[in-house]
Amino acid sequence: MKSLFSIGERRALWALAFVILLSRSAFALGSDRLLFGGPFVEDAFYSLSVARHFAMGNGFSADGVHLTNGVQPLIVLLQSLCFLVTGGDRFDGLRLCFVLSGFIEAAFLWVMALLLKSIHRKDSISSTERKWWQSPVVIAGAMQTFLFSLLAMHTNGMETGLNALMIVLFLYLYLRVQKNGRILKDFVGLGIVGGFLTLSRIDAGVLVFIVALLELRFANGFRNSIIIDGMALIVSSPWWIYSYTHFGSLMPMSGQAESLGGWHSQALLDGVNAAGDIFFFYIPRWRHLIPELISISVLLISACCVFVAARRSEIGRKFRSTFDLRAVLPLVLFSIFLIVYYLFFFHAPWFLDRYWHPVAVLWIMIAAMTLPVAAESVKTIPHRNRIFIYSILAVASIAIILVNLRADRSEYLPRFPTGLAEIGFWAHDHPKSSIGVYQSGTAGFLADNVTNLDGKVNIDALKARQHDSLGAYIGMKQFDYLADESDFIGYMLEDSSLFGLRYSILDSIRFVRIYYRRTSK
DSSP: OOOSSOHHHHHHHHHHHHHHHHHHHGGGGSOTTGGGGSSOOTTHHHHHHHHHHHHTTSOSBSSSSSBOOOSOHHHHHHHHHHHHHTTTOHHHHHHHHHHHHHHHHHHHHHHHHHHHHHHBSOOOOHHHHHOGGGSHHHHHHHHHHHOHHHHHHHSSSSSHHHHHHHHHHHHHHHHHHHHTTOOHHHHHHHHHHHHHHHHHOGGGHHHHHHHHHHGGGSTTHHHHHHHHHHHHHHHHHHHHHHHHHHHSOSSOHHHHHHTOSOOOTHHHHHHHHHHHHHHTTTSTTGGGTSOHHHHHHHHHHHHHHHHHHHHHSSHHHHHHHHBOGGGHHHHHHHHHHHHHHHHHTSOOGGGHHHHTHHHHHHHHHHHHHHHHHHHHHHTTSOHHHHHHHHHHHHHHHHHHHHHHHHHHHHHHSOSSOOHHHHHHHHHHTOTTSOEEESSOHHHHHHOTTEEEOSSSSOHHHHHHHHTTOHHHHHHHHTOSEEEEEHHHHHHHHHHHHTTTOOEEEEEEETTEEEEEEOSOO
16 A cells, blocks of 8 residues: 655655654753753643652642643643653653653644645655655754743644644544544444543634534435534543532633733734734744734735735645645634634633644644745746755755754753742742742642642632632631732732732742731731
8 A cells, every 4th residue: 555655755754753752852851850851831830749649549649639621631631741750759750751641742743744645635646755855844843842932832732732723633534534534433433532632722622613513514414513523522522520619610710810800902902912923923923023913014014915915826726726625724724713712712811822733733724835836936936046946945945954953952951940949949948838829830730739820720829819709708818928920029018918918028039029927917
């Protein structure tokens, strides 16, 4: 049987997968302290804490006391295996989680390659055998391997990389169903994978629902739609039952905590910035390179130029004739939902990059498919103009490589742990003290005497915040210390003072402040 990939593509994909696994696992080689200065973000340590406690038999809890649904379940279950193997050791378990991230990314690379290869209308691989580096599967794989923005999003310790993997796997199976003649058992398998997709990130259930709705267009569509949604619901039902019976809501408490504030027009600006990061995914930290107003103008002009070029050139027509876009339509509709919901209804625009990552996956797919088509179109341009275009592309490519290497270096060679990790180390050195921390992900992972106060993984703190009485909760717990970054500590101190509590500054560690409770006036 002929292989789906050419020899050149297979070799390139194996090499890229090896680089991904090796480079992502390299983060595990840092010292205990510098493990917390790498790519794993603050919110990832909520999931990691739950994974560790779950592996130790303490239930689905970030601190071993309060049950939580403020995490995405599938990544927690996978990470819990790392802590199970290491006997609950924080540092060794964390090191294995870096290796786990590498395997997830390598799997994403291969499944994305399968999806892109299946989307290609041509059955023959003779053209890609000669020029494998122009294949969309190799281009997409190289992007995932070497671009900093994708490394940072898929190696952040959260569910983002796993969710991207499950999305492309779900779409690949969806396209297989379309091509295989819509066999009943294929819909069962699609629904099962849809259930795990939902468990990878709860809002991905909307993508499963969209695919089921699209199925209504065909013969036996209602039956097939019910099978897809039904199987997905069965697979994901333990999580829905757990969330509703213990917390009275299907929305994770982390989502409830993030969306407590009202909508503000600033969200539109945050949305434009997030869109810029997605559009210029090959330029790390795009929004920080130039002033905000200029970056917005550049984004709008660039987007218009791309749209006009696609309309007026042959690229758009060749794109549609070369690729079967049936698998892309559900992701397009899902992306529209994510943009509208998280921009106007969720009220947490500071995390739009993360919430909109499926939109970035869609854009990466489009870019990987378009570049070979554009390269073929350039060959029809007169020789003199072609040389000029190649020169511009060469300079731009070198610049992109250099800025990505520089960004990568800062992640692989951190100078010190994050400030919030310093709280955790400090709390670990004061095991008999109780410490309340608003952003408690890293600190709570490092020390069991830290209590979460932003409500993402602590239902009692969430209820207090929902009633504007976090200070009352702090008073009830009588924390010996309050600690957080300077921007957040003021809120805790102010709300505590309303309930008669007094805290004074004890120590500062870069942007972190630690306050102790005064026992007398």
